[in-house]
Amino acid sequence: KNQVEQSPQSLIILEGKNCTLQCNYTVSPFSNLRWYKQDTGRGPVSLTIMTFSENTKSNGRYTATLDADTKQSSLHITASQLSDSASYICVVSASSNTGKLIFGQGTTLQVKP
């Protein structure tokens, strides 16, 4: 069964600190892995997309890594800001044709002042 598992389920950090979110997947065949940020009550917004051959990709203070051999990914957030408080969802595409996405359950991040 295609699955995407994320840890931790929730995380609280102080403003200015760094954090790392984890994602393990068993999706096959693998097309690409994405990280989305979802604010409460809003739709997800894409942060990064990585294909099989990419090990790391950055978007500002967000850096995603991918190890396709171990089927693991991480999202590192540097110098956190209050606006980073949101749910971060790891998403894997199982098909190179349809682009259908399989979502993890998300990590809820709360940044406190």
Add this chain to the structure above:
Amino acid sequence: DTGVSQDPRHKITKRGQNVTFRCDPISEHNRLYWYRQTLGQGPEFLTYFQNEAQLEKSRLLSDRFSAERPKGSFSTLEIQRTEQGDSAMYLCASSAPGTGSTEAFFGQGTRLTVV
């Protein structure tokens, strides 16, 4: 604003009623997806359109659910005889032609509450 719009943003309905949601994707996007998200969970795939053709449906899409994309532009998702378990956020996403690695843009969602 991602360019994908959904209407309505919120819908409260009584159990047993029918509801219809609309999604307007980014104009040049030929791929359109519907997802359902319950509280504390990630979105789950419901169905996928390429232009006007519905190419894939999840088993989550019971007989009470139907989706259309009549002219390959906007799409509607109808739920008949709503049940309390249908209460969720319904998300629409679209992506441009190309491989499955093209970015998917999500709308703000329609939050359905069945009372």
